Amino acid sequence: xxxxxxxxxxxxxxxxxxxxxxxxxxxxxxxxxxxxxxxxxxxxxxxxxxxxxxxxxxxxxxxxxxxxxxxxxxxxxxxxxxxxxxxxxxxxxxxxxxxxxxxxxxxxxxxxxxx
Amino acid sequence: xxxxxxxxxxxxxxxxxxxxxxxxxxxxxxxxxxxxxxxxxxxxxxxxxxxxxxxxxxxxxxxxxxxxxxxxxxxxxxxxxxxxxxxxxxxxxxxxxxxxxxxxxxxx
Numbered sequence: 001x002x003x004x005x006x007x008x009x010x011x012x013x014x015x016x017x018x019x020x021x022x023x024x025x026x027x028x029x030x031x032x033x034x035x036x037x038x039x040x041x042x043x044x045x046x047x048x049x050x051x052x053x054x055x056x057x058x059x060x061x062x063x064x065x066x067x068x069x070x071x072x073x074x075x076x077x078x079x080x081x082x083x084x085x086x087x088x089x090x091x092x093x094x095x096x097x098x099x100x101x102x103x104x105x106x107x108x109x110x111x112x113x114x115x
Numbered sequence: 116x117x118x119x120x121x122x123x124x125x126x127x128x129x130x131x132x133x134x135x136x137x138x139x140x141x142x143x144x145x146x147x148x149x150x151x152x153x154x155x156x157x158x159x160x161x162x163x164x165x166x167x168x169x170x171x172x173x174x175x176x177x178x179x180x181x182x183x184x185x186x187x188x189x190x191x192x193x194x195x196x197x198x199x200x201x202x203x204x205x206x207x208x209x210x211x212x213x214x215x216x217x218x219x220x221x222x223x
Contacts, residue, residue, distance in 0.1 A: 035212055045152075045160065045203055047212040058210045094159060098207060102165045103150055 002026040002104045004095050009109030016085050016113075022078040022095030022106055030073040033098050036080045038091035039108075048093070049080065063089075085113045117141055117206050121215035127223040134191040136218045138204035143184050148208030151180055151189045154217075155200045163202075164189060196222075 008020040020036070035050040049059045049069040057069050068081040078095050092108040118141040128134055138149070147167040152160035162171045164180035167187060177192040191198055199222050204215040 035207075037212070037214075044217045045205070045214040047214065050210070050212060056210075060211075101148060101208070102169075102171060103162050103205070103207065105159050105162070107159050 002097065002099055004097060004104060004106035006093065006095055006106045006109040009093065009111045011112045011114065012085055013115050014086060014113055017081070017083045018085065018111060020080040020082065020093055020095075020109060020111070022080075024076050024078065024097060027076075027097060027099055027104075028073075029071050029076050029078060029097065034071070034078050035096050035098075036067075036069060036078075037094045037096060037105075038089075038111075039094070040088070040091040043091075046091075051078070082111070085111075087113050089113050116211055117144070117209070117213050119204055119206060119213050119215035121202075121204060121218045123218060124216070125219045125221060127221050128194055129223045130194050130196055132194050134189075134194055134198070134220060136189040136191075136202055136204075136220075138182075138187040138189070138215050140185040140187070140206065144206065146208050147183060148206060149180075149182070149187050150205045150207065151178075152203045152205065153198075153200045154203065160203065191220075194220075 003025045005023045033052045036048040051057045051069045066084045071078045090113045094108045096105045120139045122137045149167045151164040154160045168180045179190045202218045206213045
């Protein structure tokens with residue numbers, strides 16, 4: 001069974017950095033593309049970034065240059081390094097994996113950017 | 116970038132009725148990687164349908180998806196009380212992922 005567990009969220013001041021993790025089980029992350037999606041309070045779903053099995057990465061305009069997606073194949077874990085955080089980055093962050101075209105999602109981790 | 120537009124924004128129906136939710140893309144998909152999600156307050160999105168018409172594991176058969184090209188539909192054949200929630204469509208399998216803005220299905 002594919003399971004994804006996010007961690008690393010919390011309260012951070014504007015301009016600060018945070019690294020989110022997404023630990024996968026039941027699947028090998030390096031073989032499938034994975035993404036981060038976020039949801040601001042009371043808002044819809046917003047795609048953030050994607051990484052393919054090849055290692056190619058893509059970003060939404062709102063985070064390009066500030067966020068970096070990566071993975072550690074030995075730990076079977078996906079990461080999102082978030083720098084220069086702003087108030088409008090406040091959201092629940094979800095990781096997702098596309099396993100033979102079926103999406104799997106974690107339960108999310110809350111990031112709050114506030115002074 | 117493919118923009119997804121969902122309609123209606125809000126749908127008011129009664130239990131037992133049929134619900135039809137629409138998702139229209141700004142350009143034709145090169146694949147059929149269109150998913151539908153249900154989300155309840157405080158919960159992660161739950162995948163209902165993927166590749167436009169394949170039901171995810173454990174999803175009741177009252178949920179069905181259809182469509183291709185630029186027009187996709189989620190149909191709930193007979194609404195149960197637990198079906199009232201927000202529904203999102205998603206395009207994936209490309210260098211970008213996009214979501215519709217959501218349809219709120221509320222009890223009439």
